[in-house]
Amino acid sequence: xxxxxxxxxxxxxxxxxxxxxxxxxxxxxxxxxxxxxxxxxxxxxxxxxxxxxxxxxxxxxxxxxxxxxxxxxxxxxxxxxxxxxx
Numbered sequence: 453x454x455x456x457x458x459x460x461x462x463x464x465x466x467x468x469x470x471x472x473x474x475x476x477x478x479x480x481x482x483x484x485x486x487x488x489x490x491x492x493x494x495x496x497x498x499x500x501x502x503x504x505x506x507x508x509x510x511x512x513x514x515x516x517x518x519x520x521x522x523x524x525x526x527x528x529x530x531x532x533x534x535x536x537x538x
Contacts, residue, residue: 456517
């Protein structure tokens with residue numbers, strides 16, 4: 453799954469360092485929170501989730517790899533969506 457994830461984000465230096473599923477989950481959280489974007493230009497978690505799922509489904513990855521990655525994105529999205537920010 454790590455190789456599939458690296459293929460999906462080919463060219464990003466940060467994906468070269470991924471070695472575990474936990475590393476992938478941390479990367480996904482960072483992507484969903486849009487942490488590498490200037491705060492005023494950040495998109496919502498929901499929008500970032502939609503973009504990620506579209507990127508995965510439009511990729512050349514196998515259906516099984518696509519499902520695994522979508523599952524990770526969905527799990528992390530649900531965790532972030534239910535965080536109590538009060």
